[in-house]
Amino acid sequence: MNKLTKLTIKKFRNVAPTTLEFRSGINVLLGKNAAGKTTLLRLLSAVVGAPEQALKDDALDVSYRIASESIDIEHTVKKTRVEDPALPLDPGRPLKEDLSSLQRTDSFVLEKNGVATVRADVLPNEIVLERADKQTRVESQFPAAPILSLYFALKKDREDSGSKELAEAVLLAQILSAGRMDESLDLFNNLLELEIKIRGSGVRISANRPTIPRSISQMTFESIPESTSATFPLAFLDRASHVLGYDSASARFDIERLSPEPSRQTVRLSNLRFFFKRPGEEVSHDLLSYGQKRLLAFFAHADASRDLIIADELVNGLHHEWISACLDEIGERQAFLTSQNPLLLDFLRFDSVDEVRRTFILCERASGEAGAQLIWRNPTHEEAESFFLAYQTGIQRVSDILLTKGLW
Template sequence: MNTLTKFSIKKFRNVAPTTLEFRPGLNVLLGKNAAGKTTLLRLLSTAVGARSEALDEDVLDVSYRVSGGSLDFEHTIKRVRGKEPALSLDPDRPVREELTSIQQTDSFVFEKDGGVVMNAEVFPNEVLLDRAGKRSRMELRSRRAPFAALYMALVTDERDSALTQLANAAFSAQIKSAGRMDESLERFNTLLGLDVRREESSAGNRSTWNLVATPRSILKTLNSIFSKMTLEETSTTFQLEFLERAARVLGYDSANARFDVERLSPEPSRRIVRLSNLRFFFKRPGEEVSHDLLSYGQKRLLAFFAHADASEDLIIADELVNGLHHEWIRACLDEIGGRQAFLTSQNPLLLDFLRFDSVDEVRRTFILCERTSGDAGAQLVWRNPTLDEAESFFLAYQTGIQRVSDILLTNGLW
C-alpha cells in the first residue's frame, strides 16, 4: 500500500520551514485552535492531488515522499506568482497593466530497490523526462494533473513496452485520497449532491459526474444501474458496501440508496440519462428511516464511511469524533483498517484509542502544531515530538497507568 512517509515545507504562508515524518497507520495533529491543524490537512490534501480550493492561490514550495508501492518517489511542488499582460478595452491604450497568476512546477524522482529509475519535471505546457541519462520532452496541448501529464509523456511511444510498464508503475505509485473531510457536514451534503449523467449518442456512450471524491462503491455500481434500468423507471434503488457497514454500526439491519432518474433529449441524436437527488434509507423490523431523520452524529458517521470508501490509500479527516459515540469512534478506526490516516481531534476519546510499540512510533504519530509570536509577527510551527519527548511519553505509556490523553497533557504535548 502506498504510504506517505515524509513531508517537507520550505515555503508556505507563515509556516516555519520543517520536515515531518509519519507512520503508516494513524497520525494525529495536536494543537490549540488557530495553530494551523486544518491548514496542514488542506496542504497535505493539495500535495497528494486532492484539490483544496482554500489553497488555490497560495505560493508554496513543498515536497513529500511515498513508499510501499511498485515504485518509491519524491514529489516536489513549487508554485510561484507569475505576471501576464492584461488586455485593455481601449485599443488606443498601451498594454501596461499586469495580472498575476499561480504557475506550478512538479518535479519527481522515482526509485526502485534504492536506485533512481527516472527524473521528471512537469510544467504547465511540457514534460521533461530523464531516464538513465536519456532525456526527452513532450509538449502538453492542454493542462493536466501532474501524474496524468507524466503518464501521457511516457506512453507517447506505444512501441516501447518498457516505457508503458514504467508509466503504469508511476501512475499506480501515487497516493489515492479523497482529500480532507471537514469538521462538520460539508462532506455529507456534497455526497447528497452527486449528479451522474450518461450520454447516449451515435458516437457511443459516456458517463460524467460532478465529484472527484466519489465513493468507490458508487463507482462500481453505476454500470450495473444503467444496464438494469428500464425506460419506465423514475427512480432506481441499489445497495452500497460502505452503506451496509454504516447501517450495522447505527443499529439497523440493512440500508439502500436511491437516485431519481431523468431522461433528457437535448438533440435528436443525443439522449442523456441523469441520476440525482441521492437518498439513503435505513431499515429494521417495522421501520424505515430516511437520512433526513438521522441525528448530527449519525450523519457524521455516514459521511466518514463514504469518505473512507473514496480514499484508497490515505484518509484525511478533521475533528473526526465530532458528534460520535465512543463505540462509533472505534467503528471509524476499524473502517480505516490498514490504510494511513491523518486526523485531528480536540476530544481525548480519539487519543485514547491510539496504541504504540516503540519510541519511534510515538515520534512519527504526533504532529505538534503551535502558533508563536516574534518580531516578524505570528508564525506557525509544525513538528514531530523530539526524541526526548517521545521517550518520556513512551515510558509513561508502558506503565499502563495513565490514558494517552493524560500523558500528553502531563508532558505538555497537547
C-alpha cells in the same frame, strides 16, 4: 497500499520551513485552535491531487514522498507568483501592475530500491525525462494531473525499453484520496447533492463532485431500471447502517433519461436519499441525528479514498463505539486526523519510539518580530521516548500522557 512518508515545506503561507515524517497508519495533528491543523490537512489534500479550493491561489514550495510496492516517488510542487501587467483601458494612463498569476512547476524523482532511476520535470507543454546518460523531451498532448502527465510521457518514450514498465509503476503509485472531510456536515450535504450522468452503452460517467464513493461508481455499471426512481444497495451504506443499529439501508436516486436513442442515451441520477430499516421502522436520512449523519458521511468519505483518508475533528458527535467503528473502517489505509476530543487519542496503539514520533504532528502558533508564524513538527526523539516509556507502563491513557508531557 500507497503511503505518504514525508512532507517538506520550504515556503507556504506563514509556516516555518519544516520536514514532517508520517506513520503508515493513523497520524494525528495536535494543537490549539488557530495553530494551522486544518490548513495542514488542506495542504496534504492538495499535494496528493484532491481539489482544495482554499489553497488554489497560494504560492508554495513543497515536496512529498510516496512509498509504494514497486517504486518510491518524490514530487516537488512549486507555485510562484508572476506579475502580469494589465493593459489600461485609457491609452493615456500607465500600465497597471496589480494583476498576478501563479506559475506552477512539478518535478519528480523516481526511485527503485533506493536508487534514483529517472528525474522528470512536468512543464506546461512538455515533460523532460532525465536518466543517467540521456535526456528525453516528450510533448504534452492534453492537460492532465502532473503525475498522469508523467505516466503518459513514460508510455510514449520509445528511447528506453523500461519506460512502459516504469509508467505502470507510476500509475499504481498514485495516492487516491477524496481529500479533507470537514469538521461539520458539509460533506454529508454535498453527498446528497450528488448528480451523476451515465452516457451511452460505453458507460462514461460524469459527476458534479470530483470524488464519489466507489460503491456508487460500481452501481452505475449495473443495469439502470426503466423507471423514474430506483433503490440500490451500497457496501459502505450497509456497513454504516449496522454501526447505527439498523438491519439494512438503501440509497434511492431519481432517474431521468435525457435522450431517446438507446445507443446514445444519457441517464441522470439525482436527488439521492438514504433509508434505514429495522423491525417495524424505516427512517430517511433527514431524521438522523447530527452524529449519525457524521458517521454516514465518514463511511462514504472512506469509500471514496483508496489510499489516504483525511478527516477534520473526526469524533464530533460520535459515540465512543462509533469512533472504534470508524477506525476499523480505515483499516490498513493511512489516515490524517484531528481531534480536540481525547477519546480518539485513547484508541491509538504504539510499538516503538519511532512510531510515536511519526504518529503525532505538533502544531503551534508563535509570535515574533516578523509577526505570527505557524510551527509544525514531529515530537523530538527525546519527547517520543518519554511518551513511550509512560505508555508502556499502561497506567495512563494516551491523552493523559500527552497532557502530562506537554505535547497536547
